[in-house]
Amino acid sequence: MNSQQSETHSDKPAEKQESLLLNLLCNIILPTLILTKLSNEDYLGIKLAIIVALAFPLIYGLHDFITRGKLNFFSGLGVVSVSLTGGISLLEMDAIYIAIKEASIPGVLGVATLLSLKTSQPLIHTLLLNDKVFDVGRINQALDSNDSQSEFDQLLINASWILAGSFFLSSVLNYLLAVIILTAEPGTVAFNEQLGKMTALSFPVIALPAMAVMMGNIFYLFRGIKKLTGLELENILKQK
Secondary structure: HHHHHHHHHHHHHOOOOOHHHHHHHHHHHHHHHHHHHOOOOOOOOOHHHHHHHHEEEHHHHHHHHHHHHHOHHHHHHHHHHHHHHHHHHHHHOOOHHHHHHEEEEEEEEHHHHHHHHOOOHHHHHOOOOOOOOHHHHHHHHHHHHOOOOOHHHHHHHHHHHHHHHHHHHHEEEHHHHHHHHHOOOOOOOOOOHHHHHHHHHHHHHHHHHHHHHHHHHHHHHHHHHHHOOOOHHHEEEEEO
16 A cells, blocks of 8 residues: 555656746746837837737746646736736836836735734745745754754744845835836837836846845755754755
8 A cells, every 4th residue: 555655656747847948038038129129110019019028928927827737926926017017018107107016016025924924824934945845844843852943933033034135125126227227208119128128137136136135045044944953954955
């Protein structure tokens, strides 16, 4: 019976890994090229260029949902963000609304991260300390053995503040990037080109600093868990 269960478990297909290249291509590279190179009336025109450019992130989010068979939180958030950008641009609303939108989404995530500390399942568990990466069962067992659960709870609180800080950093950088770049009149080729430039710069200017903070937070968690449990790195991580 045990061998059959083991065989069934091993036959379970692994979750398909996301392609970083495809992600960058659909979410940054193609929208940037379309907005900056094809917005002229000789090509797609202003409004059609916006629709086509933003269609790629939307299609990517839908593809991610179909491939994984479940809604990825960040893909879903990306779809909402892209839809709002498209709506604001097509309605030719003032660029400040895009700046507010760009700042509000990571800002809300930062607030939600802190508020979740008052719940039974803080967001830090979902975003960083999840059972896909960490051997949570072994960690909890070691914490109980070492009577260090209270110290671990404080570690998670600190890590949650760092995580929220990365979101707040993204919020500020998003707003500044939009305000600095989007200076042209909405509904013009120049505005589309600036929107494409903002999309291109979003990765180096916003994503990389936020990722650096996130990686530092993961290192902080590793070091804290190792200290509190006495486990080595290979025992902390989920074994494939």
